[in-house]
Amino acid sequence: MSSEPRPDDKELEDFLAGRHPLGRAYREAAQHQGAPPELDADILAAARAEAGRPLPRRRPRWMQPLAFAATLTLGLVVLLQLRHQGGVGTPLEAPLRSQALQGPASERPIAPPLPAPPAPKSSPVPAPASRDESERSGAIPEAAVEQAAPPATMRSEPSSAASAPARTRESEAPEDSDARDSSAAEAVDANANANANANANANAGSGSGSGSGAALKGSVMAPPASPSSKAERAPEASSSSSQPAGVSPPAGQAERPAAMEGSAGPAVRKAPVSNPAPPEAQAMIEAMREHLETQNQDAALEVLRVFRRQYPHLSLPVDLQELEAPYPE
Amino acid sequence: MRAYAALHDQGVGLEATITVATPVEHRDEIADEQLMQRYQRGDAAAFETLYRRHRDPVYRYLLRGISDRERAQELFQEVWASVVRVRATWELRARFTTWLYRLAHNRLVDEYRAARLPTDTLEDEPAVAAPEHLQPESAVSGQQRLHRVLQAVQGLPPEQRQAFLLKEEGGMSLEQIGEVTGVGRETVKSRLRYALAKLRLELSDVL
Numbered sequence: 020m021s022s023e024p025r026p027d028d029k030e031l032e033d034f035l036a037g038r039h040p041l042g043r044a045y046r047e048a049a050q051h052q053g054a055p056p057e058l059d060a061d062i063l064a065a066a067r068a069e070a071g072r073p074l075p076r077r078r079p080r081w082m083q084p085l086a087f088a089a090t091l092t093l094g095l096v097v098l099l100q101l102r103h104q105g106g107v108g109t110p111l112e113a114p115l116r117s118q119a120l121q122g123p124a125s126e127r128p129i130a131p132p133l134p135a136p137p138a139p140k141s142s143p144v145p146a147p148a149s150r151d152e153s154e155r156s157g158a159i160p161e162a163a164v165e166q167a168a169p170p171a172t173m174r175s176e177p178s179s180a181a182s183a184p185a186r187t188r189e190s191e192a193p194e195d196s197d198a199r200d201s202s203a204a205e206a207v208d209a210n211a212n213a214n215a216n217a218n219a220n221a222n223a224g225s226g227s228g229s230g231s232g233a234a235l236k237g238s239v240m241a242p243p244a245s246p247s248s249k250a251e252r253a254p255e256a257s258s259s260s261s262q263p264a265g266v267s268p269p270a271g272q273a274e275r276p277a278a279m280e281g282s283a284g285p286a287v288r289k290a291p292v293s294n295p296a297p298p299e300a301q302a303m304i305e306a307m308r309e310h311l312e313t314q315n316q317d318a319a320l321e322v323l324r325v326f327r328r329q330y331p332h333l334s335l336p337v338d339l340q341e342l343e344a345p346y347p348e
Numbered sequence: 349m350r351a352y353a354a355l356h357d358q359g360v361g362l363e364a365t366i367t368v369a370t371p372v373e374h375r376d377e378i379a380d381e382q383l384m385q386r387y388q389r390g391d392a393a394a395f396e397t398l399y400r401r402h403r404d405p406v407y408r409y410l411l412r413g414i415s416d417r418e419r420a421q422e423l424f425q426e427v428w429a430s431v432v433r434v435r436a437t438w439e440l441r442a443r444f445t446t447w448l449y450r451l452a453h454n455r456l457v458d459e460y461r462a463a464r465l466p467t468d469t470l471e472d473e474p475a476v477a478a479p480e481h482l483q484p485e486s487a488v489s490g491q492q493r494l495h496r497v498l499q500a501v502q503g504l505p506p507e508q509r510q511a512f513l514l515k516e517e518g519g520m521s522l523e524q525i526g527e528v529t530g531v532g533r534e535t536v537k538s539r540l541r542y543a544l545a546k547l548r549l550e551l552s553d554v555l
Contacts, residue, residue: 027541034544035515035522040555041547045501045516048494054407054424062428063396069432070392 300330307339316342380444388435399428402445405517406452412513413456415502423455442527449518450528453510460506493554500550508543511536 033039303326310319323342326333335343378394380401386394406427411420430451441447501509507529514525525536548555 027545030544030548031537031541034540039544041497041544041551042516044493044497044551044555045512048497049408049412049516052408052411053404055421058421058425059399059403062399062425062432063392065429066387066395066399066432067392069435070387070390070395073390 409517511539
């Protein structure tokens, strides 16, 4: 294991260092051989021609990953925006969204705890103690509708999403009592405003049904409404607080008016703003019953057509729902 | 070589600076890489300098590689046309010499694959002198000696010949030869050892 290089290694070292006689002999022999001068002209002409052309603008190396990242980010933002607006989101997002749309927590009045106090006996419609109870009874206070998470179907999501801008307008709209032309909505809004301004403990002395905990909650969740939102809420009010006995929505459809807000589209928004006149609706229902009893289905359908035109949100009693089945929408 | 090291110090992305004593060293001259960058910016004179610097070694490398003068000239033009063509996309990643000889080497490999293996001698070269013991005269003239050297190099196997020529014409180190030919350093060493042994044996009477 001597450190002295072997003969071939020494020869290689000499060769690599340019000291080997073979290398010298080769260089001596080859130095006279060169490229023919006639080749130079073509190559140099091509090089000059190429040099005269402007260099194509090259993208920096970091451009491609940056573009990819920007595209990805933009896509995600658009997707999130669509989910936020278009109703691809989960049902659990709805209450959070409605709270977020009503402004910062510091600006919102403090809501009382959810369990509603017992309704006074003078109240025409007893306030349900909980959402389950209200669903069983079929009477849905607006506050409960707002507070309740939408059903876990994709169909319900657009409704909350579509109503979100309206609520934003509500929260931004100043209180305009002159604009309130709907008596039902007026009643709801008046209660809401009164309760919003009153102490949370003062609800026992309000003396009205909507002064209950649920209505108070409604005042928290539903700020003063704009005319458009009142148009949406008018049937709700009629179907909850002042709904006639025969027009009570069937179980399972308790949230239908609120849930239908988005899906019903413009037709719902064009619902009559002025007096919903539940007694008139009741009269129409009675008329339909009478026509059915007298086997005059055509007349009953005609009344139904008028009824539907005026009260698109109201559900028919169970005994009349078969009449609606063939009703042309 | 100093200018090459200066480029490296400026952080232009060269892997390593290899200092090899080469016959093609251009001291106090602009480095090949700088010339190529100037040519990229449209300086045709920089290319001409580059071309004058490397034209003969590259031509000899191709000529010794395929033993066909006309074909060597065609390949020579192709190599330099490639240099001109890639002007816009060339990047300073390795030594210019390494890159240039890789272009030439790839063309030789293509020639070998097309079965145009070197079989004939160069046309205008004089006849190869016979070994010393077969010659009537004991003294071999200087001209014959040079031709014998060239012929002996020509007779090496292609891999050994390329390693030898890349060292002699390109002035490359073992690593650079391996980079051009796509083999490891030890393989290059082995090829050079075999080549030297063969040449020594072949030219023992003239060296």
